[in-house]
Amino acid sequence: MIPASFDYHAPKTLAEAVALLQRHGDEAKVLSGGQSLLPLLKLRMASVAHLVDIRHLPGLEYIKEDGGYLKIGGRTRESALERSDLIASRYPILHDTALVIADPIVRNRATVGGNLAHADPANDHPATMLALRAEVVAAGPKGERTIAIDQLFTGLFSTSLAADEILTEIRVPTPPPRSGGAYVKLERKVGDFATAAVAAQVTLGRKGEIERCGMGLTAAGPTPIRAAEAERFLVGKTPDAKTLVEAGRLAAQAARPSADRRGSVDYKREMVRVLTARALAAAVQRAGGR
């Protein structure tokens, strides 16, 4: 399969890249790792007149803690996340996520920024970033602005990024002590999109009660979904089995999956219920609770 014709640009600086996007507007698309975009172009499900490849832009690949945030460069590869000791030791929810995105070869090219900016509700990072209450940095003609993750996803494959903005950084607030998170994905095989997946991040209080909680759902609707009612229910509660079951029920209520080869609506909603309890149990355990 061969994509429809387009022109290709490989600017050397962020300013040049933004200028190209500004000039070509909706006719242009940012090429990061290309692991979602190129298949779409090949299948002719999308076409674009100009591809602006950001591979030469300096300083877009890093993973570091700085100023109360974990900062991930927009072009950071999933394989870098997967192999990072910082991520494995301090952000296990992100390690879980990187490990189940596509397959190891795809992860050598796929990028964290691309996974978010592509805004496929079946992509894995959106739910995790919802759970972590992340924000993203968008660089455009007027400089930088930050977008809270809840404001990023506006529809199927749509974000609040302007046509001339590039997602340059993801910022995750450094979790306080006694925090933990997990991402649990049900997939038919390695490399498949999720049938359903749940991201859960918790912080425990002094008595072991849930003090803070973030939960995101993958492949559960036209956009990534925050399980807000389940979050509200959990705060202040002791995470015993009964509580996790109720959280699962509330998360399943928030899910709006559609039927496809991976399952019916009822089945997927049921899987959200089951996976929520599992993700929460793993998150609580990692936070040092039981």
Add this chain to the structure above:
Amino acid sequence: MATHTIRVTVNGTAHDAEVESRLLLVHFLRDRLRLTGTHIGCDTTHCGACTVLVDGEPAKSCTLLAVQADGAEVLTVEGLEKDGALHPVQEGFWQEHGLQCGYCTPGMMITGYALLARNQNPTEPEIRHAISGNLCRCTGYVNIVKSIQYAAARLR
């Protein structure tokens, strides 16, 4: 039609070429350079038959534009043998019957080669994890794992 001049080093030889923006790396390798060892399987980033090394990392060459490989070092299955001698990974697939139809084999060998470059003594789960983006529809994976283990032992 937008074209670009690229320089790609493939198996140690630099190639300068004029390519269309939309030309995929796998077509550049197979149709331009006549290196047909790299296979096109699913053409949708699933099967890994088209896996090559790009700057030392396995990549699915059906999901990479030739222009994205401008300036890169590419290794294909043809680059594994040296002076007529099979690389231990190739020898392993021979000795352990790691192939039947052979379609997935170039990708499997490139992925195995990259794994052993990073990890000289991989466990079976590590091997299975590494090749989880390469599909075999003939033999199952038992002999493929053995082939990579054979190569690991030879390389140690």
